[in-house]
Amino acid sequence: MSRLLEVNNLKTSFYTHLGEVQAVRGVTFSMDKGDILGIVGESGSGKSVTALSIMKLIDHPGRIKEGEILFEGEDLTARTEKKMSELRGSEISMIFQDPMTSLNPVYTIKNQMVEVIRRHNKVSKKEAANRAMEMLSLVGIPEPERRIKSFPHEFSGGMRQRAMIATALSCSPKLLIADEPTTALDVTIQAQILDLMKKLTKEIDTSIILITHDLGVIAEICNKMVVMYGGMMMEKGTTDQIFHKPSHPYTVGLLKSVPRMDCAKERLIPIPGSPPDLLAPPKGCPFSTRCPHAMQICLEEAPPVFQVEENHTSACWLLHEDAPGMEGYHKGCDIVG
């Protein structure tokens, strides 16, 4: 398996009139071809900003401050905007949370799909339209010949998200970034869309970064995952590793907050407190204000990244050899970053 994407120490900030909002503060992960990587974290933890940074779609007043984004070995941060736009939609595609607003209301689905296909392939309008219809039927839109002439408002939310997926995959990208693709849809449709994404990406050999709040979704379709909090990466590893051996209090908290399938009535246990202010982030661990195991050092110094097992790291002082030792936290891990 070969390396598809490597993100090293990514830092992205927004320079607002209130000051610098440090939305992403040092994120490092990598994925291979065929991987489905999940990114979880509560609202405001920097998931979308990370994804948009990879696409280099951070709008003014934001800027990638530091770090590398290696896509197939090439550093995207060094690419010109022109070369970057050639890559978007053809090599890396992205779909967004809200299908209701993500399609341009004044153009037909056909117009928008054909535009994208012809942007990245030298084909006639007719061929592009055929390809678009093919994609629509792949994503399960009935009567694509007729439906393709519709305007977005004539589609339901689920259908719009299908159309978004069809567009995103129409140029067979190597990587699909899906930013909460199902959050805005109702539950039955959510499952269908996820199934569809999984099936299609296998067919056209696309890797996925899936951003979600829903650990259940990650457990179901991702093989790797990253847990983010306050703009930083708390824990990463394979899905199995993290679900079986969570090594960060935040992850543990997240897992606890997921209602268990077998007793649906059980109350969701939210983690008390609210996320840190990214304008003036705490100098220690970002989670320290809410962490049940916070130590003096957590307030003073940001934790380094500890290697829990192969491919599994966690940024928590509990893993330090001097830590008091807690059940479930393997103290004395190596520091890797």
Place this chain on the structure above:
Amino acid sequence: MSDSRFEFVGEISEDLESVRPSLTYWADAWRRLKKNKLSMMGIAIIIFTILFGVVGPFLTPYSYSDQINDFRNTPPRLELYAAGDTYLYLTNDYILLEVSENGNIQRRLERIEKDIFNKIYVYEMDGEAVTVDFSYNTLPTKQGYDYDFTIEYMGQVENQPAFTKWNKSFPFGSDGLGRDLLTRVMYGARISLFVAFVATLVNLFIGVIYGSIAGFEGGRVDNIMMRIVDIINSIPLVLYVILLMVWFRNNGLWNIIIALSSVYWVSMARLVRGQMLALKEQEFVLAAITLGVPKRKIIFRHLIPNAMGPIIVAMAMMIPSAVFTEAFLSFIGLGVSAPMASWGVLANNALSGLTTYPYQLFFPALAIAFTMLAFNFLGDGLRDALDPRLRKG
């Protein structure tokens, strides 16, 4: 590494979160508005203009209708010609005025001789003759001078002004009847702002009542009431105002206010209705309805206060447009009748003499533009401060 650093600190209280006190809606809005520099400037200009109109006239020695015919059409800047130990100013209609060194107009000099053929006028000052020869560049034999007239007094001939002074007697100049323009612009502020404020208040009153009834009742009542609004709105409102003014037959101050008040409420009614429709569905209103609280009480106690934000924004925008409309009416001859004058009337009066006396238009126009600007700034700021969509942040 010292181990004490690895001691649990226990529960960390989250005081930090509640540092900022939860402000009420209005206090919060005011806090935001205060931060908006342009809006504060707008408020300052508005306050200044109001004071200018209300207090100002007491500070000038003239009233808006005092006419000093001898001193008509004097501009705010006077080009003074030396004559002995005093100074002279020649107006565009050949009135020669004696002016003190610091710019106070003293008196008009009598003209004792008028030679139209040679273009020489002779005036009299303290028994001596002042000869004004303005034949330069007009008679075919006297072309190519860089001055248009000379003033001769006791053998001393001046063709260039000694200096230019601000007009102390009439800081904004005087009009064609010798009235002080500063005083008139001050009175104009009174009238323009009075018309605008009263018309806006009446519009507000009608619009809020009409709109809340339509929105609150809903159904057929709403349908009919809104159809009426649609019909009124389907032609330019200025036309109604003009028709009303024609119907009144005279341009009294109150007639103008009534005309302005009777049509512009429709936009307010629409806005209020929209707010009502949205608010009506909210729980506290539903609760009040089920509890049998009378409609009127619900509307005035609960609904209107909650819709106040957008209403105030609309009001702030309505005032300048009333000033504008009033000026427009004056301009097409439907303004307040003489000798009263709003800014629009002043501007209209200045029109005929524009090329010779541009300053007569300048000040009323400036007053209108400043007021418009101030209210626009304030309105923009209010919108940002009161718009619930932008709140929370």
Place this chain on the structure above:
Amino acid sequence: MNSYITKRLVSAVITLLLIATLTFVMMHSIPGGPFTRERPVPDEILRTLNEKYHLDDPLPKQYFDYMKGLITFDLGPSYSKIGTTVNELIAGGFPDSARVGGLASILIIVMGIPLGIISALKQNKTIDYFVMFMATLGVTVPSFVIATVIIYIFAGQLGWLPSFGLSSPLGYIGPVLALAGYSISFVTRLTRSSMLEVLRQDYIRTARANGIPEFWVIAKHAVKNALIPVVTYLGPMVAAILTGSFVVERIFAIGGMGRYFVESVSNRDYTTIMGMTVFYAAFYIIMVLLVDLAYGLIDPRIRLGKEE
């Protein structure tokens, strides 16, 4: 779609009839009748005049005659310009008014929209500040001031433009600018804020994420959406031009409808006031109808005649 147009047409006609009736009632309920002046008119003359203009007929008959006239596009004689009909006045004034108004509309669109777009794209840059400054001036300075300043500077001081009339093509510049000034500013501000709003929308991000070049993101995806609120201003723009013409035609001494209307107002020429009001109302209603239909072309969401 067709039923939508029919519905709109029917309601336009009803509105127009209501307005005509209202105008009639107002003009006939003026105390003293149309020929009362500050100085009393001799009874003898008054009686002849009343007879000549059928003012001694019973009111309902006058009303039906008037309505019959309206339906056959006959607006009756002018009370103050003896021997002229209101139709003739309108026919005489309309072409000049329409030319100036039409040019002003074109100017508003070709200046206001691009300026607004540029300003939005260069938000908070010098050019944005400059354009916004000018636009703010434009909505705060009344058109009669703009007009007189144009006359004073360009016709008076510099002598570049004629100060009245439309006899030379240069003569159009002043009135068109004065008439368009407010609306250019308004459209600029509207386009700018609408453009800024659109640029924040998700579909713009989608277009970028799909690799659409920035030029087309703006030119194709942003602009068309940003124009939707601008199109809704076109109705009020027609109104602004109509009423603006009252002022501008007077200042520039153009023999257009606006000037006749203002003259008829100061002469209390009731038939002309009535006729022109109804004409303006009809013209305005038709323009707004056309604008609404055009709206469907740009925003597909209302194409089916669903009223919001």
